[in-house]
Amino acid sequence: MTSEREDFYVGYLPMPPAHRAFLRWVAPSILWTMVVICGITLTFFKPAPPAVWSTGALLELKGMLRTAPYPLIEVRTEAGRMTTVLLTGIGKRGAFVPEIYSDTYCSVRGYPLERDGRRILELMEGSGAITRAGDQSAAWLTPEPLPIGRAEFEGEILDSKCWHGAMKPGEGRAHKACATLCVRGGIAPALIVHSGSRAGEVVILVGAGGGRAADAVLPYLGEPVTVRGEFFRQAGMLWLRLDADGILPRGSAP
Amino acid sequence: MSNAYRAVQWNSHKRGYDLWIAAAVLLYLAIFFVGGKLLFREPGGFSDEILLIRAFGTCAIALLHVVLAIGPLARLDARFAALLYNRRHLGVALFLVALLHAILVTVFYGGFGVQAAPVAVISGYEPALRAGALPFELLGFFALLIFFLMAATSHDFWLANLGAGVWKALHMLVYLAYGLVIAHVALGALQDQSSPVYFWLLLLGVSGLTVLHLLAARREAARRPARAAAEGWLDAGAANSLADGRGRVVVPPGGGERIAVFRHGEGYCAVSNVCAHQAGPLGEGRIVNGCITCPWHGYQYRPEDGKSPPPYTEKIPTYRTRVEGGRILVNPKPEEV
Numbered sequence: 001m002t003s004e005r006e007d008f009y010v011g012y013l014p015m016p017p018a019h020r021a022f023l024r025w026v027a028p029s030i031l032w033t034m035v036v037i038c039g040i041t042l043t044f045f046k047p048a049p050p051a052v053w054s055t056g057a058l059l060e061l062k063g064m065l066r067t068a069p070y071p072l073i074e075v076r077t078e079a080g081r082m083t084t085v086l087l088t089g090i091g092k093r094g095a096f097v098p099e100i101y102s103d104t105y106c107s108v109r110g111y112p113l114e115r116d117g118r119r120i121l122e123l124m125e126g127s128g129a130i131t132r133a134g135d136q137s138a139a140w141l142t143p144e145p146l147p148i149g150r151a152e153f154e155g156e157i158l159d160s161k162c163w164h165g166a167m168k169p170g171e172g173r174a175h176k177a178c179a180t181l182c183v184r185g186g187i188a189p190a191l192i193v194h195s196g197s198r199a200g201e202v203v204i205l206v207g208a209g210g211g212r213a214a215d216a217v218l219p220y221l222g223e224p225v226t227v228r229g230e231f232f233r234q235a236g237m238l239w240l241r242l243d244a245d246g247i248l249p250r251g252s253a254p
Numbered sequence: 255m256s257n258a259y260r261a262v263q264w265n266s267h268k269r270g271y272d273l274w275i276a277a278a279v280l281l282y283l284a285i286f287f288v289g290g291k292l293l294f295r296e297p298g299g300f301s302d303e304i305l306l307i308r309a310f311g312t313c314a315i316a317l318l319h320v321v322l323a324i325g326p327l328a329r330l331d332a333r334f335a336a337l338l339y340n341r342r343h344l345g346v347a348l349f350l351v352a353l354l355h356a357i358l359v360t361v362f363y364g365g366f367g368v369q370a371a372p373v374a375v376i377s378g379y380e381p382a383l384r385a386g387a388l389p390f391e392l393l394g395f396f397a398l399l400i401f402f403l404m405a406a407t408s409h410d411f412w413l414a415n416l417g418a419g420v421w422k423a424l425h426m427l428v429y430l431a432y433g434l435v436i437a438h439v440a441l442g443a444l445q446d447q448s449s450p451v452y453f454w455l456l457l458l459g460v461s462g463l464t465v466l467h468l469l470a471a472r473r474e475a476a477r478r479p480a481r482a483a484a485e486g487w488l489d490a491g492a493a494n495s496l497a498d499g500r501g502r503v504v505v506p507p508g509g510g511e512r513i514a515v516f517r518h519g520e521g522y523c524a525v526s527n528v529c530a531h532q533a534g535p536l537g538e539g540r541i542v543n544g545c546i547t548c549p550w551h552g553y554q555y556r557p558e559d560g561k562s563p564p565p566y567t568e569k570i571p572t573y574r575t576r577v578e579g580g581r582i583l584v585n586p587k588p589e590e591v
Contacts, residue, residue: 008540009332010552011339012265022333031278034316037455038282041312042289044449050297091366167362168301172446174363177391181367181374 051115051165053122059112061085061121062133064140067102069206069213070188071095073121074142074235082143083236086120086188086204088161092178094186095123097130105140107133113164118202120164143235151231151240153193154250156224157205157217159183160190176222189217191227191240203231203238208246216242224250271340275347282313303362310355311443315435317348319459322432326470328550332538335549342408345428349398349405356398359391390442397434400427410531418533436460479507483583490515490575490582493522501546503527503537506586513573513584516541516557523557524573524584531568 009019063075063085071087071094087095087108108130110123123129159182162170167178171192183189191203205213205227226248230241286309287302294300300308324341328334364371375391404425406412413421436456444452480488490504496517504513504524512527514537525546527537534550541547545554545563555562560572571588 007332008542008547008549009335009339010542010547011267011336012552013542015267015336019333019336023336026334026337027274030320031274031281034278034282034313035285037316038285038312039289040451040455041308042286042293044447044451045290045294045300045308046446046448048294048298048300052297093368168299168304169446173390173442174446177375177377178363180377181364181369185368 046169048168049115049163049165049170051113051163051168051170053111053113053165055111057111058109058124059121060107060109062107063105064137064142065097065101065104065106065108065130067097067099069211070186070204071097072188073106073108074140081236084234086160088120088122088187089185090122090125092159092161092182092185092187094188101130101132103137105133105136107131113161113166115164116200116202118164120160122161122166145232145234145239148231148233150228152226152228153191153198153203153240154195154224154226155191155193157189157191157221157227157247159187159221160202160204161187163190163192163202171222173222179221180218183214183218183221186212186214189213189221194224201238203240205229206239206241208242208244210241213242216247220247220249226250267336268340268343271336272343275344279313279317279347279351282316283309286312301362303358307355307358307362308443310351310358311439314348314352314355315439315459317344317351318432318435319463321345321348322428322463323466326466329470329473330466332549338550339552345401346405346408349401352398352401356394359394388441390438393434393441394438397431397438400431400434404428404431413532418530422533432463477503477505479505480584482507483578483581486587487576487583487585488513490524490584493517493577493580493582496522496582499541501537501539501541503535504584510586511571512537513586514539514546515575515582515584516546518544518557522575522577522582524575525555525557525560526571526588528570529553530562530570536570 007016007018009016015023061073061075063073066072066074073085073087075083075085077083087097087110089095108121108123109128110121113120113122156171158171158175158179161182162175162178164170167175169175170178189205191205193199193201193203205217207213207216227240228243228246232239232241287305290300290305290309321341321344324334324337324344328338360371360375364374367374369377376389376395404427407416407421407424416424439456444456480490483489488504488506490513491502496502496515498517498519501514501516504515506513513524514527514535515522515524518541525536527535529536529548529550531548531551531553534548534553536546536548536555539547539549541557542554544556546557547554553562553568555568555570560570562568573588574585576583
């Protein structure tokens with residue numbers, strides 16, 4: 001090395017000692033700074049929800065199959081309590097349930113997704129997903145909807161499948177596109193209540209006419225919203241029949 | 255150096271540099287993924303795909319800050335020149351990490367549904383854009399597009415064919431991309447976190463880069479215009495204060511291109527301060543092996559005629575100099591070729 005460049009760096013020539021000494025602490029410092037940032041980023045993450053998607057454990061449920069407003073099965077527990085289990089298809093699609101099975105007593109098989117004691121079922125692929133399970137349809141007694149009254153909730157609307165554990169986390173702004181795709185595909189939209197006495201409750205949304213609510217909720221998925229409508233309970237599940245224009249982004253004028 | 259275009263003109267520094275980049279990226283991703291699995295165990299664990307999306311996304315942001323910090327750091331302390339030398343490889347690594355983040359987002363958030371995945375990722379915002387629901391994914395996409403253009407044109411082939419002006423302007427878009435990335439994070443991932451740590455980290459990054467750039471700009475602004483001498487020449491300072499092989503940047507008082515004045519043995523020479531390669535500041539370079547050498551990438555020019563030594567063909571403007579009363583004088587009019 002010539003003396004003329006003892007402290008001058010040229011990439012294709014041997015590195016000057018001063019630069020070599022400098023780099024010996026600068027390069028590791030950058031590396032360790034990245035490691036520290038990595039650690040901080042991980043440590044302060046909002047924890048993922050305690051949800052379980054048992055993709056390897058096939059579950060069979062027997063009960064009354066409905067197709068409206070969303071595919072679901074009403075199941076009577078061993079204790080005699082009526083519960084409702086929403087059904088979904090594979091991926092981001094609603095369950096395909098042929099009309100001939102609607103309002104009939106059936107056996108459905110699929111993979112359960114469970115969170116906070118609530119469960120939905122992803123139907124398995126193939127012809128064995130739904131089968132008739134005897135002629136108990138006539139004797140089945142679905143409880144009438146139990147009106148709770150008019151209600152206004154603050155919360156977030158998302159697809160019920162991801163919230164139950166298909167994505168972890170399956171909520172929030174980053175999940176908006178996924179929730180939109182799921183609801184477009186026919187998966188039931190749910191309101192997760194964020195405040196008030198019902199905080200933490202999962203409320204399945206139906207349109208003003210009692211049908212599917214996809215069109216009404218699509219623009220607002222994954223956002224903080226205020227939702228208004230008729231609140232009722234049926235077969236162990238909470239429902240909200242949306243008012244026309246019953247969804248407002250949080251912070252909007254009423 | 256070579257006058258032929260090759261994919262990469264490797265040397266030991268570039269190999270070492272790239273090994274450090276690979277080690278940093280792999281270490282970051284490994285710690286993030288394994289740490290994430292250990293810190294958040296089932297049933298409260300994150301989906302593997304989401305953990306990877308976050309790992310690639312945060313790694314890309316960290317790399318972007320390093321890329322943007324190197325420039326002003328090298329202006330403030332010449333010892334950072336070794337980081338500047340191969341910065342384009344760091345930029346390409348940044349693009350690849352960001353691309354993997356985007357692919358994972360597209361596949362897992364936009365896939366498995368009734369729409370094409372790329373469409374699904376950005377289709378949740380109709381009927382109208384609202385302040386609470388801006389399409390942060392699109393902002394990330396546009397930033398990625400800029401990173402792609404920069405990575406794709408990072409080779410000297412494009413620098414030569416686009417011209418230094420266009421090439422430089424294209425690569426200055428990195429600051430627009432940085433703004434898009436910050437907005438992408440602020441309107442997206444940051445909205446889902448309850449801890450203020452992420453806001454402060456982002457603010458620290460933005461303010462740190464801002465301060466570095468302001469310090470570098472202040473240093474540049476501190477260069478005073480040269481005093482005019484007789485016959486329209488410029489006073490380039492005391493002759494005896496310029497060490498052999500060293501340069502000095504002369505700022506013409508009426509604006510115009512800066513001039514780099516060098517002492518070469520007992521004589522003085524002046525060339526344009528702008529390197530023909532990437533517009534590096536030649537006046538901050540040295541004379542190495544008889545040639546004026548750019549501090550950024552080591553491009554060389556002969557003091558006597560501003561030409562790169564054979565087989566290279568670059569040529570930069572030269573200026574006439576003389577010494578009067580112990581002062582170096584420079585004629586600001588470039589010599590005729």
